Amino acid sequence: MWLVLGLYIPLFLYAIFLDITGKSKKSAKFRGYAGYFSFVLTSIFFELPAVRAYQDHLVILFLIIGLWLLASLLTFRFNNLMSKIVFGESDELRKYTFILHGTMFFALVAGGGGYYKAAEYFSNVFGDAAMFSYFSILLLVGSYWMTIFAHSTVGIFTKFK
Numbered sequence: 001m002w003l004v005l006g007l008y009i010p011l012f013l014y015a016i017f018l019d020i021t022g023k024s025k026k027s028a029k030f031r032g033y034a035g036y037f038s039f040v041l042t043s044i045f046f047e048l049p050a051v052r053a054y055q056d057h058l059v060i061l062f063l064i065i066g067l068w069l070l071a072s073l074l075t076f077r078f079n080n081l082m083s084k085i086v087f088g089e090s091d092e093l094r095k096y097t098f099i100l101h102g103t104m105f106f107a108l109v110a111g112g113g114g115y116y117k118a119a120e121y122f123s124n125v126f127g128d129a130a131m132f133s134y135f136s137i138l139l140l141v142g143s144y145w146m147t148i149f150a151h152s153t154v155g156i157f158t159k160f161k
Contacts, residue, residue, distance in 0.1 A: 011034055011038070036150055036153070036154055039146055039149060039150030039153075040147070040150045040151075042146055043068075043143045043144075043146035043147040045143075046139045046142045046143035047064065047065075047068055047139070047140055049132075049135070049136035049139050049140075050064050050136040050139065050140040050143075051064060053132055054136075064140065068143065068147060071144050071147050071148055071151075072147050072151055075147065075152050076151040076154065079151060079152050079154055081093075082151070082152035083152045083153055085100060085152070086100065086149055086152045086153065100148065103141060103145065104141070104145040107138045107141040107142055107145075110138060119131060119135060122135075
């Protein structure tokens with residue numbers, strides 16, 4: 001968490017500096033990269049509870065980190081194809097768009113749909129350990145989704161002039 005905050009705060013302060021000084025018109029490319037890096041850092045932040053939950057199980061831990069790296073590398077490598085899937089621009093790839101966004105929708109609904117009392121209810125019924133594992137896996141699904149989104153849109157962020 002401190003690593004993510006340590007990277008977010010200077011980025012945020014620099015964006016404020018650009019707004020105050022009026023240099024923001026020349027910094028569209030920087031803003032694009034700032035958006036990209038904020039999505040990547042948020043995906044890392046969402047991955048950390050699962051890393052914490054499974055830190056004693058090395059195989060699962062390496063699987064979690066390996067899948068995140070694999071999703072990052074493959075999406076970054078094929079970002080033109082993945083951007084068509086993420087934004088639904090191609091009719092023949094539309095089924096993959098529904099799968100990608102449906103996975104995140106399922107994770108949001110399974111996590112209580114934003115109802116903050118859902119975690120307390122799950123904790124009372126199933127116990128704290130089961131609730132922590134369950135919600136860390138749901139956040140991990142969100143992390144993978146955000147990683148795919150960030151790396152598939154990197155081509156858009158770098159096309160600013």
